[in-house]
Amino acid sequence: MSIKKCLWDQSHEFEDEGDAYRKLCPTCYHNIFIDIFKNITKWDDFIDKIEEAKSAFKFVSALDKFYKNNIMKLASTKNDEEEAERHCLICDGKYKVTPADHYRYLCGSCAHKYYFPLKLSRSSKEIKDLILDLKKVFNTTEQLMEKLIEIAKES
Numbered sequence: 001m002s003i004k005k006c007l008w009d010q011s012h013e014f015e016d017e018g019d020a021y022r023k024l025c026p027t028c029y030h031n032i033f034i035d036i037f038k039n040i041t042k043w044d045d046f047i048d049k050i051e052e053a054k055s056a057f058k059f060v061s062a063l064d065k066f067y068k069n070n071i072m073k074l075a076s077t078k079n080d081e082e083e084a085e086r087h088c089l090i091c092d093g094k095y096k097v098t099p100a101d102h103y104r105y106l107c108g109s110c111a112h113k114y115y116f117p118l119k120l121s122r123s124s125k126e127i128k129d130l131i132l133d134l135k136k137v138f139n140t141t142e143q144l145m146e147k148l149i150e151i152a153k154e155s
């Protein structure tokens with residue numbers, strides 16, 4: 001038995017177990033030839049053109065990395081958008097929404113105080129329209145809030 005250098009990567013050494021065709025270390029034989037090149041080329045052609053195969057592989061790996069990075073970037077931008085910031089329709093306070101609650105137009109505190117009591121007798125859209133209508137009539141947030149409580153009590 002002798003030590004051979006892997007044709008794919010000279011830094012890999014492996015024990016030659018007498019298989020004359022073995023020009024790659026077992027790891028490269030499986031990971032590079034069997035998993036990737038076997039689908040597109042014969043072993044002899046692969047060995048003949050191994051330098052071309054190496055540069056093609058580098059090129060593809062670089063592309064692959066490039067796309068993965070871009071996909072990751074894309075994914076992280078999407079995440080930023082997912083947590084959108086909104087202003088509450090009643091108190092104008094800021095709150096965050098995720099796509100799951102895009103329908104929300106109130107902050108948590110206002111939803112608790114006004115939306116849920118009003119929701120007993122109204123649809124979400126009716127409540128929104130009511131708030132928008134009242135905002136035209138009342139100048140201050142306090143007046144708006146008082147009126148909403150009044151309406152919620154009446155209904």
Ligand SMILES: [Zn+2]
Pocket residue numbers: 006007008009012024025026027028029
């Ligand atoms: Zn190797």
Ligand SMILES: [Zn+2]
Pocket residue numbers: 088089090091092093106107108109110111
């Ligand atoms: Zn609010």
